[in-house]
Amino acid sequence: MKYKTASRLRLLLIAIVSIIYIFPFFWMVSNSFMSDKNIFAVPPRFIGDLLFTDAMFINYKNVFTQFNFGLYTFNSIWVFSLAAIGQLVVCSLAGFALSMMRFRGKNLIFSLLVITLMIPVQVTIIPEYFLFLKLNWLDTYLPLIVPSFLSGAFGTFLLKEFFSQVPRALFDAAIIDGVNAYQMFFRIYLPQSSSPMATLFIIAFMNNWNDLLRPMLYISSRKLYTVTVALSQFQGQYEVRWNLLLAGSVLSVLPLIIVFAFSQRYIIESTMSSGIKG
Amino acid sequence: MARWHASVPVCKDKLMRHTPYRWHKPLTPWVFVLPTVVGLLAFKLLPIVSALYFSFTEWSLLGSPLFIKLANYRELVSSEVFVRIVRNTVQFSFVYVIGSMVFGLALAVLINVQTRGIAFFRAAIYLPVVTSAVAVGIVWNWMLGPTYGVINNLIEAMGMTPPYWLADMKLALNTVATVQVWKMSGYYMIIFLAGLQNINADVLDSARVDGANAIQSFFRITVPMMASTLFFVLTITIIDSFKNFELIYAMTKGGPQNASNTLVYDVYLNAFVYYRIGYASAIAYVLFIIVALMTIFNFYVRKHLVEGLD
Numbered sequence: 224m225k226y227k228t229a230s231r232l233r234l235l236l237i238a239i240v241s242i243i244y245i246f247p248f249f250w251m252v253s254n255s256f257m258s259d260k261n262i263f264a265v266p267p268r269f270i271g272d273l274l275f276t277d278a279m280f281i282n283y284k285n286v287f288t289q290f291n292f293g294l295y296t297f298n299s300i301w302v303f304s305l306a307a308i309g310q311l312v313v314c315s316l317a318g319f320a321l322s323m324m325r326f327r328g329k330n331l332i333f334s335l336l337v338i339t340l341m342i343p344v345q346v347t348i349i350p351e352y353f354l355f356l357k358l359n360w361l362d363t364y365l366p367l368i369v370p371s372f373l374s375g376a377f378g379t380f381l382l383k384e385f386f387s388q389v390p391r392a393l394f395d396a397a398i399i400d401g402v403n404a405y406q407m408f409f410r411i412y413l414p415q416s417s418s419p420m421a422t423l424f425i426i427a428f429m430n431n432w433n434d435l436l437r438p439m440l441y442i443s444s445r446k447l448y449t450v451t452v453a454l455s456q457f458q459g460q461y462e463v464r465w466n467l468l469l470a471g472s473v474l475s476v477l478p479l480i481i482v483f484a485f486s487q488r489y490i491i492e493s494t495m496s497s498g499i500k501g
Numbered sequence: 502m503a504r505w506h507a508s509v510p511v512c513k514d515k516l517m518r519h520t521p522y523r524w525h526k527p528l529t530p531w532v533f534v535l536p537t538v539v540g541l542l543a544f545k546l547l548p549i550v551s552a553l554y555f556s557f558t559e560w561s562l563l564g565s566p567l568f569i570k571l572a573n574y575r576e577l578v579s580s581e582v583f584v585r586i587v588r589n590t591v592q593f594s595f596v597y598v599i600g601s602m603v604f605g606l607a608l609a610v611l612i613n614v615q616t617r618g619i620a621f622f623r624a625a626i627y628l629p630v631v632t633s634a635v636a637v638g639i640v641w642n643w644m645l646g647p648t649y650g651v652i653n654n655l656i657e658a659m660g661m662t663p664p665y666w667l668a669d670m671k672l673a674l675n676t677v678a679t680v681q682v683w684k685m686s687g688y689y690m691i692i693f694l695a696g697l698q699n700i701n702a703d704v705l706d707s708a709r710v711d712g713a714n715a716i717q718s719f720f721r722i723t724v725p726m727m728a729s730t731l732f733f734v735l736t737i738t739i740i741d742s743f744k745n746f747e748l749i750y751a752m753t754k755g756g757p758q759n760a761s762n763t764l765v766y767d768v769y770l771n772a773f774v775y776y777r778i779g780y781a782s783a784i785a786y787v788l789f790i791i792v793a794l795m796t797i798f799n800f801y802v803r804k805h806l807v808e809g810l811d
């Protein structure tokens with residue numbers, strides 16, 4: 224009996240705490256369905272006045288027509304999908320070498336990857352910007368895509384950890400069959416790794432989608448904007464049109480929430496397993 | 502952003518555990534790690550070295566850098582704004598680290614139950630982690646607004662005078678730091694949760710049989726057995742606490758009057774708004790040295806204090 228009440232109290236607490244985390248999202252959605260007048264009501268209304276009226280999606284329509292949000296969403300989807308594929312390629316190769324092979328310099332590469340996770344991007348952004356300026360890559364997507372094909376620390380650790388847990392028997396059997404290193408990677412290990420690869424794809428995609436600094440610096444043409452840059456520009460321009468701004472926020476968040484809803488188990492599990500190692 | 506460091510160094514024998522012998526040609530691994538090595542050189546090592554050089558120059562990205570030795574650093578040290586920014590950075594870190602550790606652990610302890618629907622709550626608390634700082638900044642700016650914001654209206658309804666969360670020079674930095682804690686605490690909760698689930702349930706059970714109450718067993722068993730997790734989260738919250746550019750950009754742009762300006766934001770401001778590349782590089786280098794010292798300190802503490810604990 225004692226445990227039952229304790230756990231009810233705990234459930235109540237969990238529910239209250241969750242409200243703190245959900246409420247801003249609720250507020251974002253409900254206020255995005257408000258008319259210009261209703262959104263400035265004092266005290267604030269909780270439910271949007273446009274809901275279930277003919278003009279229900281007027282803010283969303285405005286965001287699409289006046290601010291071309293569809294194009295920016297499309298840009299983000301294909302650019303960051305490509306970047307995420309880059310992460311899969313480079314991180315699976317490096318993760319395999321770091322977990323399964325012996326070579327001098329392995330620990331050095333590993334340590335350098337760890338260190339790069341620690342350093343804020345602002346430390347290296349100025350020379351990086353200069354590099355892309357000299358390569359004449361500014362205002363193209365190359366600075367957002369090419370680096371993803373050249374090293375990613377988190378993905379490398381995730382896949383290294385995964386490869387080292389593939390049953391040893393599989394490795395031994397393949398050795399007896401006389402496979403070389405490339406066959407071992409492409410034919411034996413890679414087909415095993417669809418689940419961590421999917422997780423890595425989603426995490427890399429989400430991180431890039433949410434990134435502001437790099438796309439803001441490297442992209443200047445409006446038609447090339449990513450969603451997050453567009454939203455940030457939108458915020459600067461329409462400071463007082465909160466209903467439109469919040470509709471834009473919902474649109475920028477929605478694709479990720481949908482992906483997250485389907486993959487949250489794997490994302491959270493990867494945080495749990497890779498986060499605790501050490 | 503934070504999920505990029507979800508791993509920490511693993512000791513050497515662990516790397517070798519799986520393959521005790523070299524089963525491949527000596528040069529093959531280098532084919533596999535070639536892109537990684539190129540990436541590390543081009544986007545990490547080379548920039549770190551050239552940022553040091555830039556920090557000794559005066560330059561606006563146009564023309565060639567003018568070598569002025571230590572003048573940028575001298576200007577930094579004598580600048581009141583810079584002293585303020587360093588203080589802000591430390592204060593932000595302090596609020597962020599304490600807030601994230603306390604909330605992360607409390608949430609993990611709270612949510613560490615097996616009930617139907619618990620996955621929903623876990624996901625709900627994690628949701629801000631996968632949301633962009635820009636969207637988070639927009640909605641919190643709206644909620645914290647002076648006249649129409651829901652939070653201030655609520656405070657007024659309770660008969661109190663609400664503060665100007667983002668316009669008050671004393672409050673702005675702490676407000677942004679708190680929102681950042683709100684955004685990221687779900688992430689640390691998950692790491693703590695993994696640590697909690699590693700604790701042997703028998704130990705907690707036998708403590709209960711011996712008559713320990715919940716608070717005793719939390720401080721006498723849970724916390725000591727989580728020492729390495731606590732230290733790990735401490736490490737990554739310190740590292741994460743410097744990565745606050747996006748939320749500051751979305752919420753305050755460093756204002757009012759540099760009240761919420763931090764090192765990472767000031768690098769951006771000087772480099773890409775004022776085009777003072779040399780000066781910005783000097784700020785970036787101060788940041789780099791602070792992070793490097795923190796990292797070395799962490800490795801040292803881990804090696805000498807934490808590894809033996811559990």
